[in-house]
Amino acid sequence: MKKDLPSARLAPGLYVTATPIGNAADITARALEVLARADLVLCEDTRVTSKLFAIHNISAKTAPYHDHNASEMRPRILKRLEAGEAIALVSDAGTPLVSDPGLKLVQEAVAAGHNVTALPGASSVLAALTLAGLPTDRFFFAGFLSSKQEARRRELAELAAIPSTLVFLESANRLAAVLADMAAALGGRQAAVARELTKKFEEVRRGSLGDLAAHYAEAGAPKGEIVIVTGPPEKRAALCAHEVDAMIENALARATLKDAVAEIVAMTGLPRREIYARALELSGAK
Template identity: 80%
Template sequence: MKPQTPRASRLAPGLYVTATPIGNASDISLRALEVLREADLVLCEDTRVTAKLFAIHGISTKMAPYHDHNAAEMRPKVLNRLAAGEAIALVSDAGTPLISDPGYKLVREAVEAGHMVTALPGASSVLAALMVSGLPTDRFLFAGFLSAKREARRKELAELAPVPATLVFLESANRLAASLADMAEALGEREGAVARELTKKFEEVRRGQLADLARHYEEAGAPKGEVVIVVGPPAARAPLGAHEIDAMLENALARASLKDAVAEIVAMTGLPRREVYARALDLSRGGG
């Protein structure tokens, strides 16, 4: 990928991380359109996907693929073009780049090399789902995709269970029912929302208890389109008393090693590990 002959661009040299629509082609900012038209190069996950957006908005800027499979090879070439004074835009197939998409290593290396890096914010399926979920938005954690394997997925959910925030996941439609069932088991009785085809003609948001949502999709089958799951935070609970903590530890110690028992109780309660370990050590030695 040789640097092209410099042209009269109104853009300052640098990397422009640019959000694109997640469904509705009109959901793109005026600034993003300007950058995509004026850039020397636009890096895309799939040039065929971005070409459709370009056709809608009359953009003819040169494109090049940048994805998980060629990123290591492409990064030095992109950095060379940035060093030559070019303005380069980075887009994903849909939404905000770097959110479950390749790109953060390019951003990091561009920053380390002293190049200007700026963000052009816009559409994001994560934020769009959170906005329409009806669940608390003051604190949330984006957990990306869960493991496709059930045992690993359950372990991941157990680690997330004590997080005092709304959780946001991406999920494939064919694993939706199974993932919701595992969430209901690992996270307990919580409200959830399943958002699909956001901003598109057949946008749908289904809200309810996790167990009810799991039953619905088990019976209805896998839905069509992209899926985002939003799960409400755990209910506030009264602080555990010393006797309750001891009972939990004794139960865990009866079936697990000291290390594993401590890890289990820390995950369940959110208590400091040092405090739980000290009490577990005392109990294992027969202390009262």
């Protein structure tokens, strides 16, 4: 038998509330209490949130808050906060603002002097990181890469030198192509592809970026939400100027200036500005 949740009013403010990423039981007691007692719950999709509410016997008032109506909704929400209401913000799954709507609302609520608090909980980013078997002491969350290959490759070239584990979100239909671009830009790093986290068919596939790209190219797009985790770049011995010049000249002989610079940055971890300036000198470009 479920215990009745408290009915007392909450202190006024905005409550940024994490919800489960799959398994409905992965929600904190505090989150359940706040969602049940809030004057209003802002949802990325009210239909998704209503399913969670039905499971946990919550009957709070809800309203949609997403990218398409946010600019219209924010002034209304701020007025309700000014009137002393307690308003919770949730996304369809996981922690709001992490690749989900809510940032401008939090910024404007803070600027207006309203209390803003977070109710931490489920996160696909942290769940995948802990399951990947890769270093967790330092990581960089890169979110979604561009859907266009040229822009995606530029983004990966910029990320290549970051001395930490990298975490990405990705759609299933682009997974094979993205992994192939990662293998080209980041080299043979170990990686993990996590999908359907906390659900019945949870899967974590580990291997080199090249092996993972080959697997999904052959197997096809998997089902479910995807998180990709890649290991940090290998530590290399310091290169002397002559070695760097040789690498740049070799790259320039078979690639454009832009591509050659991206390749050397990925290989050496040296600053892009430094490599670009030296590549200009060596190519004789004006």
